[in-house]
Amino acid sequence: MKAILALADGKVFEGKAFGAIGEVSGEVVFNTSMTGYQEILTDPSYCGEIVTMTYPQIGNYGINKEDVESCKPFLSGFIVKESCPFPSNFRSEMSLDAYLKENNVVGIEGIDTRALVRHIRTKGAQVGIISSVDTDPQSLIEKAKQAPGLVGRDLVKKVTCDSAYETSEGVWTLGEGYADATGKERNYKVVAYDFGIKRNILRNLVSAGCDVTVVPASTSAEDVLVMNPDGVFLSNGPGDPEPIKYAQENIAKLLGKVPLFGICLGHQLMSIAFGGKTYKLKFGHRGGNQPVLDYQRQQVEITSQNHGFAVDSDSLGDHVEVTHINLNDNTVEGVRHTEYPAFSVQYHPEASPGPHDAQYLFARFIELMANHKN
Numbered sequence: 396m397k398a399i400l401a402l403a404d405g406k407v408f409e410g411k412a413f414g415a416i417g418e419v420s421g422e423v424v425f426n427t428s429m430t431g432y433q434e435i436l437t438d439p440s441y442c443g444e445i446v447t448m449t450y451p452q453i454g455n456y457g458i459n460k461e462d463v464e465s466c467k468p469f470l471s472g473f474i475v476k477e478s479c480p481f482p483s484n485f486r487s488e489m490s491l492d493a494y495l496k497e498n499n500v501v502g503i504e505g506i507d508t509r510a511l512v513r514h515i516r517t518k519g520a521q522v523g524i525i526s527s528v529d530t531d532p533q534s535l536i537e538k539a540k541q542a543p544g545l546v547g548r549d550l551v552k553k554v555t556c557d558s559a560y561e562t563s564e565g566v567w568t569l570g571e572g573y574a575d576a577t578g579k580e581r582n583y584k585v586v587a588y589d590f591g592i593k594r595n596i597l598r599n600l601v602s603a604g605c606d607v608t609v610v611p612a613s614t615s616a617e618d619v620l621v622m623n624p625d626g627v628f629l630s631n632g633p634g635d636p637e638p639i640k641y642a643q644e645n646i647a648k649l650l651g652k653v654p655l656f657g658i659c660l661g662h663q664l665m666s667i668a669f670g671g672k673t674y675k676l677k678f679g680h681r682g683g684n685q686p687v688l689d690y691q692r693q694q695v696e697i698t699s700q701n702h703g704f705a706v707d708s709d710s711l712g713d714h715v716e717v718t719h720i721n722l723n724d725n726t727v728e729g730v731r732h733t734e735y736p737a738f739s740v741q742y743h744p745e746a747s748p749g750p751h752d753a754q755y756l757f758a759r760f761i762e763l764m765a766n767h768k769n
């Protein structure tokens with residue numbers, strides 16, 4: 396069955412429908428990871444985005460019940476060159492196509508993804524529409540022009556949890572599965588703000604010795620402080636950090652009272668709470684091989700990333716230090732407050748998918764909480 400991808404600037408790609416049949420719009424972005432499509436599909440930070448995989452064949456090792464990063468896919472649509480209909484892996488339970496159908500994710504395959512990515516790199520990420528129900532290019536271009544982008548929208552409210560919950564699931568190991576920390580002594584009480592949190596962040600916190608309670612994004616700073624945490628974690632999440640005023644205000648109130656650690660959207664919100672500003676990148680960083688320099692250790696780490704906005708280094712005041720930079724484009728990858736215990740990174744130390752080079756950051760959070768306790 397025919398499907399069309401139309402971009403707001405008039406560029407059109409014709410391919411084949413895959414996954415659910417339908418019509419979806421969103422900002423068209425690309426991810427350069429070769430594997431990890433299941434984690435990418437279920438990362439809530441992709442809400443509002445149509446993700447293109449640059450690796451040419453996706454779905455080779457199928458889908459399993461374990462490798463999900465949230466309860467379901469939150470992205471708007473999925474684009475691949477070729478989806479593999481014959482997955483082969485001992486953990487595979489179904490094909491990618493069947494999974495997308497089951498979760499109502501509209502996809503397109505068989506387009507020249509290399510040409511699409513080069514177009515986005517030159518022209519910038521923009522709104523697009525995938526349709527297998529309307530195949531008139533002109534009508535789709537018009538609809539893409541009308542569809543909303545990411546800027547100025549609060550997408551966090553679409554993905555955050557409804558009520559607080561606790562978790563004791565630790566990290567996964569081959570042959571063992573996910574560790575169960577129930578009943579095990581965990582010395583640090585952490586409240587984690589859910590702006591669209593990935594499960595592997597929670598698992599890393601649990602395995603590092605944190606007793607974690609996840610709270611909805613709108614939870615007030617006062618309600619968090621009543622829980623008497625040793626530290627507060629600010630999660631990743633979708634879209635533009637600028638309109639999420641309630642979170643910025645709560646973070647500003649927590650600063651100095653309790654150690655803070657933020658990842659991705661959490662990093663952007665923390666930087667705004669520090670008085671800084673964010674801006675939209677031309678086409679973002681999404682993939683598993685972004686080189687980052689950690690000034691503190693004087694080491695380069697290869698990182699997993701997924702973001703379309705970034706913190707403006709010139710906007711940060713004297714009390715904020717840039718701790719990490721991206722070696723591809725020198726953008727800010729981490730900050731820390733010089734007076735209060737608070738730090739954050741733009742990338743994903745929990746990987747999932749991606750390299751584990753940055754796992755030391757969970758230990759850094761534990762150390763910060765330990766120092767603050769004493």
Ligand SMILES: NC(=O)CC[C@H](N)C(=O)O
Pocket residue numbers: 440630631632633634635636658659660661701702703704705
């Ligand atoms: N992974 C994330 O938290 C993404 C942060 C933000 N939505 C961005 O695109 O920049």
